[in-house]
Structure formats: structure tokens, C-alpha cells
Amino acid sequence: MPAERWDALLERQASPTPFMRHAYLAALHESGSAVAETGWTPRFVDMQRGGETVGACALYLKHHSYGEYVFDWAWADAYRRHGLAYYPKLLAAVPFTPVPGSRLLAADDAARTALAHGLVQLAKESGVSSLHLLYPDEADRAALAAAGWLMREGVQFHWMQDAADPAPDFDTLLARLQREKRKKIQQERRRVAEADVVFEVHEGAAIDEALWDFFHRCYAQTYAEHHSSPYLTRDFFARMAATMPQHWVMFVATREGRRIAASLVAVDSERGGAWGRYWGALEHVPCLHFEACYYQPLAWCLAHGYQRFEGGAQGEHKMARGLMPVRTHSAHWLAHPRFADAVADFLDQERAGVADYVGELQTRSPFKAGA
Template sequence: MSTPLTLTTHASISQIAPADWDGLGDGNPFTSHRFLMALEESGSVGPGTGWQPLHLSVDHDGQTVGVAPLYAKSHSQGEYIFDHAWADAYARAGGDYYPKLQCAVPFTPATGARLLAHDPGVRQALLAGMTQVAERGGASGAHVTFCTKAEAELGEETGFLPRVTQQFHWLNRGYDSYDDFLAALSSRKRKAIRKERARAQGFGGSIRHLTGDDLRPEHWDAFWAFYQDTGSRKWGRPYLTRAFFDHIHQTMRDDILLVLAEEDGFPIAGALNFIGPDALYGRYWGCLENHAFLHFELCYHQAIDHAIANGLSRVEAGAQGEHKLARGYEPVPIHSLHWVQDQGFARALDDYLDRERALMGQEIQALADWTPFRKG
């Protein structure tokens, strides 16, 4: 590029035009302008949350050519690629780990592009911009989480340290039906899943898929009760506000699949998914009644049903959960990038991540050997 690039930070995504932001993305619902706007307008991020928006844009000749979702963090909650031990070590060495910069989608452990630009040089500029913002703002470092493999490779070239963790994803190998998928499993696992689904579907009610205009305000009232129950048990305090769900109903209901279990027309459990161009992303689950295997049915089996019916290549069912293996979800590597200002700490972190990547590769291979697919 003959003229220089201009880097700007933004205290709200509202300062960047939706068409400019989304025109640089890949259709992933979580990095869409409307999703990030819903987080801000609902108060799920912003003052008092520990997630302070500081989004980046890169302009060239008056045109926005790159953007990245960026936040100043005062804690490490809601990230799902954990650095609590790093923060503890940094503090014990006498440093202030917070604030730090986080290029991520808050509360969303789903892989996708984080450096939204068509030109690799602009992506490098976004990474370099993060380090400059960290240095000038007194942040300990900058972290890019749940990025793509290509971004991880680019980041390593730019001086960031790559990290590999793992999740369980269901991969569509051209299945025409759920039975077609089951045929790829060993006989014992196939029988176990059929038995599990029959038990779950026999809870005494019905299961519905709701998307678009089928979603009504009363469905969000029900799901809010589910979400609060799960959040209070897992996180102590739910990350998202009630207003967030009203916002996404208004702006994203065509990108949402709510799998709802009802008894006598009354919702008792639900799983909230977001629909991407080529993937279904399972995000939240909750219930008011406990029924055997209903969690697995709504979150995993019904998601596979939807993916097959709609020709999606994969289901990402969120963080953790080795129980997903038995349901046909496979271990896959997850990428992130990390940069810290303190050179001594950076050297120690580089050594740690080298060893962790080797061990993670072994773990992924060992878990792959436990998938229910027929061997050979």
C-alpha cells in the first residue's frame, strides 16, 4: 500500500459503521456487528464488567480495511482459554497482569476469524496495533483467543506466542441422515446412542426447533430462567443480562436455533445455538426439571440432526466435556496467540507453551483413539 495505514481504537463498536465491520467478516455470527453491539447495549460488557470495549480499526485512504474485537480486561473470567496460572505467576514475580488486552468474543468459546481484513498485511497491522495499544496503555500484554489456524501462523510470524488447546466438534462427513452417521459408529456405540435418545425423547413431552419468527418473547422468558439456573451453578453469576436476549431477538433471530423441550406446552429445558454459514454453534443450556439424557439430546443429538438436515459441516458444542466423545464429537485443536511486554516472562511463557503444545498433541491423539467410530 502506497499510503500509510491509520490505526484507531474505539470505546464502542457503535463508532464503526455496521457495513464497514461486517463487510470485512466471514459471516460468523459472533463477530458480527449486531452480536457485539447486543453485548454492549445490554450491559453484558462495558463499565463494571471487566470487559471494556477497545475495538480496533485500520483505515487506508479513508476506507476501513481491517477491524478486530478488542477489550481491556481487569480479570480473566469469561474467556475459556485460561491464563489464571500465568496471572498468578506474574503477580508473584511482582508485576501487574491486569489490565491486559483481549482480542476475543466475550463469553464465547467458538473458533472464528478475529482479525477481520481481506489483506494479510492488514491483519499483521492489527496485531502490531494491539502491542502498541498495550505498551501505551500500560497493559501487560495482548491475547487473541479462538482464532483460526491461519491467524495463529500469521501471529507467530509477527512475534506472538502460539498456544494450542482442544475442544470436541462433530464433523459432517457427508451424512444424509442421522442413521447414516450412526452407521459409521461401532455396533456397541450405535446401540448405546439409540437407547440414550429413546430414553431422552421419552421424558413425557415434545421437542421443538425454533428459529426466526417462530421465536417469541415468551420463549426468551423461559430461556432466561434456564440460563440463570445454569449460570448460578457454573459461574456464580451469569455473564449475560436479560436485555441481551431481547437484543438478539430483534437483530439476530434468523441466526438462532432454540431447541426447546416442553411438557403440556410448558418449557422445561432448552439449548440455544447460533447458526453460522457452515457450522452450528451450541452456546447455552438450562432446565427446570431433570430428565435422564435430556441434556445430551437437546445439546448434542438435536444439533447433529439440524446440521445434517441443513448441510452444515460441523457442530461446535462449546468448551470442555469428554462426555461428547461417546456422542460422536471429536477432539480438534484450538488456537490462540499471546504477547506480553515483560521479556523475561515472555521467554518463560515461550518455553511453557512449547512443552504444552507437545503434550496437547499427544492428548488429542489419545482422545481420538476413544471416538466411537468403527476402526479401520
């Protein structure tokens, strides 16, 4: 599908993000990051009416569940224990990117409904065990539920600007936190400063090739320390620099003139959204991760008038740093009727557990009463 046609459809959605842009998805494939050899076989859907594209979906045939951040390993294990094959499955998602947003790109509500039903029909014809759609927006969820998909909830932690009383800067935001939370952040930042670490901020096209090289070295080093391999290749970031430079901000930590760490944040200046994505360090400095991945990006968002900063998957520790719990969603269809019933029962129980968990988290808000 031509980039112009895909992106024009994306811009008509309620919750477009840079991660659903044609250039981002193409970079994942062309860089060798999300390809059949790594378990991501593209099966993109182009739904047409009268020769015009009215619906589209980024769909993959998957032979594992890595890089998804909505965990179905227990379901796969149950299939295996009953002598059934869970893989391959079909997955509608942005690889390695747990960011909520529009997934069913549709010209109108009727097209969105048809796309939700059409994906199920495609799954049936493909003979796969199941079909999954991750991190849909509200419009997508309504269409998927109406088409009989099973709905699942999760939790992430996001910072959102107070629309009624916006914080103009990081110090103001800090002042709104409870005393013990504020003191802990101040102590963490002091430890980084006392280690003689300072930060440089590089935006958009100002992130040159040397910076991208350094960032990828840090990114790969952090994966190696966890005895793992990075999902994204150096070529992927080269393609981001070439096709989507305006969507990236890099925070680089230096000590005594040496670059020692970096974090990378995706941004959408038109919609005031920012997403913490990747980080890495070549040297260990206590609390450096918090400074690079939360405090520096939050201060930047406040200084530039951004309204939302999403900290990525999981991480209850983010609450102490001003990011509050937000429910996320996914949708699922399973071909086997008995397994579908079992998963539906499980999701009912899990949903109640998520509601209790979010309620309990909200009683532990890091902000002062009335702040």
C-alpha cells in the same frame, strides 16, 4: 464504526462467524453483558489507510480472566507472587464465546500483518502486562506468529460431515458408531422418551418473546444451580431476536404440555455451520442435557444439510456422541521479557502435551473402522 463498514470487512475474511458481526458485539455492550462494569472495557481498533478502514479488531481492556475459555490464571498468579500486576491486560476476543474464526479483520495480507504489529505497539503504549488474541483462524495465526506473538493450542470437539460419504440423517450417523457407543446413545434417548419428554424446534423469527423469556429463565436457573450468575442479560437475547433472528434455533423440551428445558444453537446457513451455545432446565430428567444439546441439534443439522456442529469449550465426553477432537489456537504477547521467556517454555511443553493428547484421543474414535 458503522455496522455496514465493520460487516463488509468481516465478510472479506476467510472464517467469518455470526459472533463477529457488528450486531452481536453491539448487543453484548448495549445489553450490559460485556461492559466496563463487568470487566470488559471496549478498546476497538480501527486501522485506516488513506481514510479507508483496512483493518479492525474487537479489543478489550480486561481486569480479570472470566468468560475467555483460554485459561491464564496460573500466569496471573505467577505475576502476583512476584509482586507484579497482571491486570489490566488487553484481550482480542468475542466475550463469552469460544468459537474459532477470523479475529483480525483485514482488507489484505499486508493490512493483517500491520494489524498484528500494531496491536503489540498499542499494548506497549498502554503499559499493560500482556496482550492476548483468542481463537484466531489460520490467516490470523500466520500474521500473529510473524509479528512475534507466542502461539498456544487447545482442544475442542466438533462434528463434521463426511464430505466423501455424507450421512443423510441421524440414524445413519448412529449406525456408523461402534456398537457400545450406539447402544449408549439409544439408551439415553430412550430414557428421555420414557420420561414423556418431546421436543419442539423453533427457528429464526418464529422464536417469539415468550420463548425467549422461557429460555432465559432456564439459562439463569442452570447458572444458579452452579452458584453462579449468567454472563448474558435478558436484554442481550432481546437484541438478538431484533437484529439477528436468522442465526438462532431453539430446541424446547416439553412434558405433559409444560415446557421444562431449552437449548439454543447459533447457525450460519450460508456456510453450513452450527454452534451449540446455551442451555437450561427447570426440571431434572436423566440424560435430558445430552438430548437437548447434542442429539436434537445434530439431527437438525443433518436434516438441513449443515456441514459442521461445534459443541463449545472442553468436554471429552462429546467424543462418545460423534464429536471429534479439533485443535484450537490462541496468541499471546507479554511485556516482561523474563515472563515472556517462561511462558514460551511452558507453551512448548504444553504444545507437545496437546499433540500427545489429540493423538491418544484419535485412537479412541467412537466410529467403526472405515466408517
